[in-house]
Amino acid sequence: MFELNKENMKKSLVLITFALLLYAGLNNFAHVVGTVRLLLRLLSPFILGGCIAFIFNVPMRFIENKILKKAKLKPGLKRSVSLILTILFIILVILFVFFLVIPQLASTIRGLFISVPKAVERFQMWLLSLDIPWPQIQTYIENWDMEWGNIINKILKFLQTGLMGSIFTTVGVVTSIVSGFFNFFIGFVFAIYILCQKESLVRQLKKICYAFLSVKQADRVIYIAGLTEKTFSNFLTGQCLEAVILGTMFFVAMSILRFPFALLVGVLIAITALIPIVGAFIGCGIAMFLILTVSPIRVIGFFVLFNCLQQFEGNIIYPRVVGNSVGLPAMWVLMAVSLGGSMLGVVGMLIYIPIFSVLYTLLREKVNKKLKQQKVPSKKWESLEKKES
Known part of the structure; x- marks a missing residue:
């Protein structure tokens, strides 16, 4: 039976407030979406900084706890050295890609303009050597001319007048590029602050949790x-x-x-x-x-x-x-990749696996806790697995 006490009044007020907010949000859905996008745009440098800090923290923690473990350095100095080495490592990887891989990729693309027409010509000669019994197809193959010069000229013209022209003539795109660099710079500086003071930030967040929960x-x-x-x-x-x-x-x-x-x-x-x-x-x-x-x-x-x-x-x-780095069965990995890819593309594929892993771990703990509370013997499900195997 429902009793009108202080605790139930509090729960009722929370539910009523949530229902009113949900109703108002659905009636003004376009404004809500616009507000969320504005907030995300304003917070994007700090969200980017948090992502950079999380990625950098993995090699920085390894350097600090493994490589510099026996180094006789003060904790603050050890953190600074680890962070500098991490940044240098990332820069070296980027330089490796730019100065070794990209030139070879450019050379490969130049070679494609030469080798692809020859490869198509060899393929055409191979088809002619098959003596195809249909004269119309044979005639089509004989008269097949890709006109590579015209194709290359059209591609270059498109790059000059279309794509590249829009990049260099549209003020909005240039502004977006400048804004992107600015956001990255702010995010990078924010990431440095997070990495240098991560223990203090964690302690403050814990204090907030214990204060309000x-x-x-x-x-x-x-x-x-x-x-x-x-x-x-x-x-x-x-x-x-x-x-x-x-x-x-x-x-x-x-x-x-x-x-x-x-x-x-x-x-x-x-x-x-x-x-x-x-x-x-x-x-x-x-x-x-x-x-x-x-x-x-x-x-x-x-x-x-x-x-x-x-x-x-x-x-x-x-x-x-x-x-087993994430502790997730192969079936759930496939589901996470499929769902993440369909919703957020490549980024979704990357982040949905650990998200599914966390949810899977929490669900497994909850199920085991419930089974223990209900005192269900393990033979109830183990016998089924043995029968299926």
């Missing part, structure tokens, strides 16, 4: 926050390590077997492998196209090499080096 609720919020941070860190570390190992394996194997574009394909595989499940296959498809323009017969060899290295890395190296 009950001790039980605050403990739960802090536990979930810690679980989320640990899961995202493990996932980021695992994906980066897997990508580096896979890219290095491809570079070494392709160099030994004299495949073309060894360095470019190795870096390409490493970058695309950051995307869970499908990333390495995207890199494989691009690499096969590049090799196809040089030696079509070697595409088959590269495909065999890709499958061998992918199986070796996935079944032997990854479980030992990375392990």
Whole structure:
């Protein structure tokens, strides 16, 4: 029976307030969306700074706790040295991509303008050698002329008058670029402050939780926050390590077997492998196209090499080096990648796996707690698994 006491009055007021806010929000949905977008635009430098700080924190923590563990430095100085080394490491990676990979990529693109017409011509000659029994198709193949000069001129004209022209003549785009650099600068400075004072920030956030929540609720919020941070860190570390190992394996194997574009394909595989499940296959498809323009017969060899290295890395190296970094079954990983990709693209693929992992862990804990409270014996579900197996 409902009793009109102070506690129930408080709950009723909260529900009524929530219902009124929800009703007002639905009636003014366009204004609500506009306000949310405005807030996100204003807070975007700080959101970006938080993301940068989280990414930088993974290598910085490794340097601070592992490499500089025995160094006789004050905690503040050790943090500063770790942060500087982390920034230098990120800069070196960016410089590596710019000065080693991009020139080779530019050279490859220039080579494509030469090799693709020749490859198409060889393909045309191969089709003619098949003696196709349909005269109309045979005549079409004989008269097939791609007119590569006109195609290249159209592409260059589009870049000059269309895309590039809009970039350099539209004031709004230039303003957006300047605004983007400014937001990145503010976010980077904000990330530095977070990394230098992360213990103090964590302590302040805990104080806020315990001040406005009950001790039980605050403990739960802090536990979930810690679980989320640990899961995202493990996932980021695992994906980066897997990508580096896979890219290095491809570079070494392709160099030994004299495949073309060894360095470019190795870096390409490493970058695309950051995307869970499908990333390495995207890199494989691009690499096969590049090799196809040089030696079509070697595409088959590269495909065999890709499958061998992918199986070796996935079944032997990854479980030992990375392990089960997020604690999520393969079925849920596939679901997270599919849902995240359909909603937020590549970014969704990356963030939905750790999010699903956190939800899966919390649900598993809740289920186990309920089973323990109801005193359900484990043989009730273990016997079903044995029967199914």
